[in-house]
Amino acid sequence: MRLPASAALPQLPELVAGQHIDVRLTAPDGYTAVRSYSLASAAPGGVLETTVEELDDGEVSPYLVRGLDVGDRLEIRGPIGGWFVWREEEPAPVQLIAGGSGVVPLMAMIRAHEAAAHPAPFRLLYSVRSPEMAYYRAELEELARVSPRFDLDWVYTRRAPSGWPHAPGRLDVTGLAASVQTLGTSALTFVCGATPFVEFVADALVRAGRDPARIRTERYGGADGA
Structure with a gap:
C-alpha cells in the first residue's frame, strides 16, 4: 500500500528504514481504530509505502486492503521510531x-x-x-x-x-x-x-x-x- 504524503502530511519528515506509522480510521458513528504499520520503504519522494496483511477478523486491515480507494484520506501519525532502524552511517555487517x-x-x-x-x-x-x-x-x-x-x-x-x-x-x-x-x-x-x-x-x-x-x-x- 502506497500512501501519498500530501494526503495527510504537508511536509514529510525524513524517513529511516525500520520506522512505522500509526493509521487511525474513524467510523461515521465516531468509533475510531488505530493500527501501526511498518514502512516497507524509506526512499525519498513524498510517498509512504507499507504492506498490510489482511486478517479475517480484523477491524482495519480488510478496509485498507479492499475498501480503500485512490483519493481517500487517512489520518496518519509518524514516521515513528529511532532504535529499530538502520542508517547508512552503520559500518557493520x-x-x-x-x-x-x-x-x-x-x-x-x-x-x-x-x-x-x-x-x-x-x-x-x-x-x-x-x-x-x-x-x-x-x-x-x-x-x-x-x-x-x-x-x-x-x-x-x-x-x-x-x-x-x-x-x-x-x-x-x-x-x-x-x-x-x-x-x-x-x-x-x-x-x-x-x-x-x-x-x-x-x-x-x-x-x-x-x-x-x-x-x-x-x-x-x-x-x-x-
Whole structure:
C-alpha cells in the first residue's frame, strides 16, 4: 500500500528504514481504530509505502486492503521510531531475521542498503509457512541473485518448494547458527516477527554468545511466527 504524503502530511519528515506509522480510521458513528504499520520503504519522494496483511477478523486491515480507494484520506501519525532502524552511517555487517510479515521493516532496510550501494554485507534469514506466503519473494530472490552485498536464506515451516533440500519445520538453534555465523559476532542483528518467534531467536543468539546490545527486536501480536 502506497500512501501519498500530501494526503495527510504537508511536509514529510525524513524517513529511516525500520520506522512505522500509526493509521487511525474513524467510523461515521465516531468509533475510531488505530493500527501501526511498518514502512516497507524509506526512499525519498513524498510517498509512504507499507504492506498490510489482511486478517479475517480484523477491524482495519480488510478496509485498507479492499475498501480503500485512490483519493481517500487517512489520518496518519509518524514516521515513528529511532532504535529499530538502520542508517547508512552503520559500518557493520547486518543480519536480518524475519518471521512472516515481520519482514516488512527489514525490507525497508534492504531497499535502503541497496539504494545506497552500501559496502557492508546484508543477510536475511526469512521464515515463512510456504513459498506462497512470502512477502516480496520475487524482489528478494532477484536481489540475492544480482547483488554482491545481499544474501538470502529461507526456512519453510509448513511446506517447502519441490526439491528443497530440507524438510519443512520451524527454525531451530542449528539452522539459526548456520545462517548467522557467516557474518561473525560483530554483525548488527535485527529480528522481527510474532512474539514467540522473536523471543526464541533473541534468546538463542544471546546463548550463542552474541552481545545483546547488538540485537534489536520488534514484535507483533499473535502466536505463530511464520
